[in-house]
Amino acid sequence: MNDARVSQLSVYPIKSTAGIHLNHAFVEEHGLAFDRRFVVCQPDGKQITARTHPKLAQVHAALTQTGLQLRAENMPNLAIQYAEFYSHYKEIMIWKDTVQAQHCSESYDQWFSRYLGEKCHLVFFGEHSSRLVKQRESQVAFADGYPLLLLSEASLEDLNLRSTTKHSMEQFRPNLVVKNTEAFAEDGWKRFKIGEVEFEVQNPCSRCVFTTLDQRTGEFDANKEPLSTLAKYRQGEDGNLYFGQNVVALNSGNISLYDPVEVLETRTPERYPENVNKRSQTSPDKQQWQQGEALELRCLAVKQETHDVKTFIFEAPEQTLSEYLPGQYIGFEFEVDGKPLRRNYTLSSSPTRPQRLAITVKRVLNGQVSNWLHDTLKPGMSLKAHAPDGDFHVKQSSNAKLLLLSAGSGITPMLSMMRYLSDLNIDRDIVFLHSAHSENDLIAEQELALLSQSFSHCSIRYTLTQQAPENWQGYQGRLNRGMLMDVTDLEQRAVYVCGPQTFMQSAKEQLLALGLHEDDYYEESFGHHPTTSSETKALNILFDSWDTYLQGNNQQNLLEQAEQAGLNLPYSCRGGFCGSCKVKLQSGEVEVLEDSGLTDDEKQQGYILSCSCIPKEDVCITQD
Missing domain, CATH: 3.10.20.30 (Beta-grasp domain)
Known part of the structure; x- marks a missing residue:
């Protein structure tokens, strides 16, 4: 922390266009000199950004003594001269702010109109322009809301250890980048000094689809990275995804590349739910399984669990890291009767054994895929699979006390959680209540009894909804209030529920009625990402x-x-x-x-x- 230094200074002269890296910068009220003083707008004054016009990000600018020099693919170079600007101002909209902006030149309008394929204007934040920073009396030009954006190299590295895609700093368009800090150290800064200037952090920066844009190709990432990963560990209570800090300068002055960063005052950083692991840095020869990437998994073994439930154990490719969280699911591609199908199955295996992936599947009446798996899949055969995903996992809560509720094949994520906690000797106070039709339908009963001995307080309970033998010691019937009232410290537990929709709905209603806080209730649900029809209508x-x-x-x-x-x-x-x-x-x-x-x-x-x-x-x- 004491060795924090500036590693990058950047300005973006025209909003949404490519940045320029500087060795020295002058800081003024509006931020770094030359930063976002221009914006392209529609004839009605509405701003145009790369969120909707990604080609803008491929416009490159160079600073000159008299203005800017622009270049873009398949376009002639354009020299922007301050001396040629019109004297009149026009009303434009930057988000919800109305700003009087100086119209630059008809010839500049023509250049951008030709490049973007629609009529537009280039305007400048001139001498008579004014726009206030939110909740402050200081000024901001055409940046989204604040004059400056701060980000650390360590925060980007942390993101890259969690994301399925490697990201670059240019995706986040910071003005100030610092190095030699812990990841997200900037979240806890209130005031800091660089060179001659003192800065104040205002709030975290919410991120948008612009971050998913490859600014070299002009294409948005199909998997919405990095937003998809940020949503798993940097999402605020308001739903926004935060990465970086919005900053204002408290005085004017010069700053330079490699200047030390002196933290003058700290604050309590925001806390975000964490639903995604960091990848290990100890296996440089192995590549992370990319989100959406299809890999061939070879079936190693098939285990008969009950009369209609089998566990299928797969091996990941040797050079692939298949890290996941206990409770997440995996997507498989099948071809059944000549038809391509895709299904998500919860992993019943433990992340502590990353080269072995297992799913536990119940045969479903008339179920195309479950019947194919039971009847056709044999050891040695391979299936295409997509990287594990999902927000239902034991790391959703840090509660020391857990209640696991499952019915039927909904036991699979609970098996993963129990195996994971046992393997890592993580001692939790656990009550596990599973519902099955009959004693013959109990899955992994002996293993669960053995796993329960790994914990100082672990109670495995069952209820049978149909047939119960005379010597049955467990509950009988569907999950009810009495069974839940038998759980000690219910209101202090994190509750994980998986099973048929009616089971989960009933469990939730009864738990909340008994005083469980809704924030401590988690249930499994698979994501679904359909694709657009190719036939235009x-x-x-x-x-x-x-x-x-x-x-x-x-x-x-x-x-x-x-x-x-x-x-x-x-x-x-x-x-x-x-x-x-x-x-x-x-x-x-x-x-x-x-x-x-x-x-x-x-x-x-x-x-x-x-x-x-x-x-x-x-x-x-x-x-x-």
């Missing part, structure tokens, strides 16, 4: 709250189509994580690409995220 979209009817399509999300019609729907991250673009689907059907930004109640009420839903038929959308 015209359809009708009614944005009822905006009194707008338009002919749309089944290729673009609702937010994009609304914006093209001139509507200003609310949004922030554009990745489906923050919930800012929440609207209500009154009629019709949409394809949901991401809905992490919605609560379960909101989903049941018909709310969707306009940035992550594509209409499949005629739809009607309202604001509430």
Whole structure:
């Protein structure tokens, strides 16, 4: 911490265009000199950013004594001269702020209009422009909300140890990058000094879809990285994803590359739920299994658990790291009767044995895949699988006391959790209650009895819903209030539930009625990411709250189509994580690409995220 130094100084002269790295910078009220003093806007004054126009990120600028020199692919170089600017100002919108900006030149407008393929203007934050920082009397130019963004190299390294994709600093567009710190040390800074300038941290920076843009190719990441990983360990209570700190300068002055960073005052950093592991740094010869990447897993063994349940044990490729969290699932690709199918199965194996992956599958009446697995899959055969994923795992809570509730094959994540905790000698106070039809349907009964001895306080309990022998010592019947009241310290436990939907719904209702806090309740649910149809179809979209009817399509999300019609729907991250673009689907059907930004109640009420839903038929959308 005492050796923290500046490792990068960057400015972005035109909002959303490529950055310039500096050795020295002058800091003023608006941030670093030359930073985001220009913005491209539509004729009506609405800002244009790379969130919707990714080609902007491929415009490169160089500072000159009289202005800027611009270059972009398939475009002539453009010299921007301050002396050529028009004297008149025009009203533009930067998010919700109305700003009087100086119109630069018609010739510059033509260059950007040709490059972006639509009419637009280049404007400058001139002498008569004014825009206040949120909740402060100081000024900010065309940056999103604050003049400066701070990020540490260690924080980026931490992200890269968790993400399935390697990320670069340019994706996050910081002004100040520091090195020789712990990961996220900047979260705890309040005031710090670099060179001649004292800075004050305002709040964490919420991240948007811009971070998923490969600024060299102009393509957004198909897996929404890094947002997908940030959502697992840097998501605030408001749903926003935070990475980096917004900063203001308290005075003007010079700063330089490699200047020491002196922390003058600290603060209590924000805390975020952590739902993703760091990868090990001890296996440089092994590559992490990338999210969405299909690998061949070879079946090593098949174990008969009960008359209709089998465990299938797979081996990961030797040079692949298959790290996961206990309770997560894995996606498999199948071909059954000539039809491609994909199914998610919870891993019943433990992450402590990373080269062996196991799923425990119950044969389902008329189930295409479960019957194929039981009847066809044999040791030596291989299946394509996708990297483990999911937010249901034992690390969701740090509670020392756990209650595990499962029914039928819903026992699989609990097996993974029990094996994991036992292998690592993590002593938890555990009550495990499993529901099965009959004694013959109990899965891994002997192993669970053995595992329970690894803990100082562990009670394994069963209830049989159909047939119970005369000497049966456990519960009988479906999960009920009496069984839950037998659990000591119920209100102090983290409760994990997996089973049929009716079982989970009943468990939740009874637990909350008995005083369990909803924040301590976790249930398993698989993510689903459909793909857009390749056949384009015209359809009708009614944005009822905006009194707008338009002919749309089944290729673009609702937010994009609304914006093209001139509507200003609310949004922030554009990745489906923050919930800012929440609207209500009154009629019709949409394809949901991401809905992490919605609560379960909101989903049941018909709310969707306009940035992550594509209409499949005629739809009607309202604001509430």
